[in-house]
Amino acid sequence: MLVSDSQSKAPHYLITGGTPLHGDVVLSGAxxxxxxxxxxxxxxxxxxxxxxxxxxxxxxxxxxxxxxxxxxxxxxxxxxxxxxxxxxxxxxxxxxxxxxxxxxxxxxxxxxxxxxxxxxxxxxxxxxxxxxxxxxxxxxxxxxxxxxxxxxxxxxxxxxxxxxxxxxxxxxxxxxxxxxxxxxxxxxxxxxxxxxxxxxxxxxxxxxxxxxxxxxxxxxxxxxxxxxxSLHGASHTLLSDRNEAVSLAIAAYLTRGDIYLRRAQQDTLLTFLNTLSKMKLRFEVDDEGIRFIGDGSVPPPISLETDVHPGFMTDWQQPFTILLTQANGISVVHETIYEDRFGYTSALNEMGAHIGLFPKCLGEIPCRFREKQHMHSCVVRGPTPLHGIRLDIPDIRAGCSYILAALCAEGTSEVYGIEHIERGYEHLDGKLRSLGAQIEKIDATVEVLGS
The missing domain is CATH 3.65.10.10 (Enolpyruvate transferase domain)
Incomplete structure (x- = not known):
């Protein structure tokens, strides 16, 4: 049998955007x-x-x-x-x-x-x-x-x-x-x-x-x-994953949906929730979790900077940048934790986003990358409609941002490199499907040319 490598398909997601997400999800441990x-x-x-x-x-x-x-x-x-x-x-x-x-x-x-x-x-x-x-x-x-x-x-x-x-x-x-x-x-x-x-x-x-x-x-x-x-044995229940919480919350706003996250913990998300309030995005906190309500209103732009806790977490930067592509105006993001975390934005520009990268510190937080020519600031102009393309995931957080972009894009996206997602998120595709997302996991296949 002859096999064409070019026609071999790695495992990937097929995501058709535009469906509002609704329902409840139980967050996983951190x-x-x-x-x-x-x-x-x-x-x-x-x-x-x-x-x-x-x-x-x-x-x-x-x-x-x-x-x-x-x-x-x-x-x-x-x-x-x-x-x-x-x-x-x-x-x-x-x-x-x-x-x-x-x-x-x-x-x-x-x-x-x-x-x-x-x-x-x-x-x-x-x-x-x-x-x-x-x-x-x-x-x-x-x-x-x-x-x-x-x-x-x-x-x-x-x-x-x-x-x-x-x-x-x-x-x-x-x-x-x-x-x-x-x-x-x-x-x-x-x-x-x-x-x-x-x-x-x-x-x-x-x-x-x-x-x-x-x-x-x-x-x-x-x-x-x-x-x-010496230390002895112990039992412990892990806190919930605040990165998963942020990703699913942003999915609610991007798709104009309504998602309740059970076990979401307000104390670990204070800075994120404050940022949502500044953008006039709705959420409701109760003793069991947090509800995120995307009512269809276009949020205003914002300037934000990542920082060590209790600042805006660097892992929230990528999914939040997707949200900023749908904000009305010019937003600025200054990354102060990692010097090379905006590489994923080139794929977003291919989807229709308007994102520019700069080596200057576009913010007020003292930054160890100042004058070092790292592309660690970005400017996002929105709102821009996104369209589906093939996406190749480089790392866990960028991968989740690609999925979020695909969920709000017009048409269907093929998302490859999903091993990064499965390394860092528990059944994320299944949780999104339970909320109504059109996301299908395609296992590796090989087309047989002859025998």
Missing amino acids: KNAVTKMVITSLLTTNPCTLRNVPLLGDLDLTIKLCQELGAQVHLDDHTLSICTEQITNTTISRKVGGLNRLCVMTIGPLLHRTGEASIPMPGGDRIGPRPIDFHIQGLRQMGAHIVEEDGYYHCTAPQGLRGTTIRLPFPSVMATENLLLSASLAKGVTIIENAATEPEIVDLVKLLQKMGAIIEFKVDRRLVVEGVK
Whole structure:
């Protein structure tokens, strides 16, 4: 049989836009919390149980990573049980560890339990460089000896990790989480200055406290960790995914729909909700969730800047930019967290959007990319009707923005690279279908030319 590679079809979504979305959706647990919590379980020999676990690709990868180190894992619906009585391996393979940056989180637990760890240099989404320098520098300050060789970081701690004062050059979320894990069992007191304080970090601290850790939030982004001799098992229910909440909320406005998000948590979405209010977009909060009402009115333009928590989250920037293509006037978005997160906008322009990118800081927040010629500001002119095209997803958040654009576009879009979506969202296509979206998943097919 002869097979034409050009006619092979990768899995993709067919999305026909223009249908208002209506109904209720239950939000999944937070993607940005579950992976770190699974790795946190490595700090103890006792079982840990996580509830409201989102079923997604990143979780599968993290489970494989922990199993490679000796963990026993059981997943029943949305409840995960994990126990690592013994660390059976201290080297993480490139096959598992090279796909994202999560393996750097295992260094602290492995050093505490075995005194050594080897991890491959990590990969991740294509949204600009995401180095682990802050992690390595902090661990070295705590007494880790780290050598880079043959694409691996080889780590030892002959005297164990010890408490110290670490000032992060930037409030990195994962670096803060990594140092929290490492400091929990370190000798003495660790002070993390300029720490990130995102809701997912607060949730991680809740789990660590249940396990016996002593962690305090101080003023001016300081976290103080008193090291303890050992941690025990614990049970914890994850907070809801605020990125999924924002994506589905924007879908309501783009399609002139009405969506109720059960388990949406107001306290994790305050800045997003304030931005909606500034644009005169309707929402209603109650004890069970939040309702987002797209009444068909054209919102005014806005200027916004991404920032560390409690600022406007960088992961909200991409879906919100889709919304701005439908606002009446000139909107400005200044990205201060990642230097290369507007690459997805070229595809939006092909759909009919008017988006221009600029290296200047079009905002007021002090920006580490000033005068560095990174295209980290964009200007959006709306409203512009969008039309369906073929879209190739480069990363998780850009991928979700493509889906949102396709939902409000005229005609049908083919969306490829859906593995990024399935890595970061739990059954997003199914949830959208339940709201009335015309979205079909096409599995890989191959056309046979002859035999």
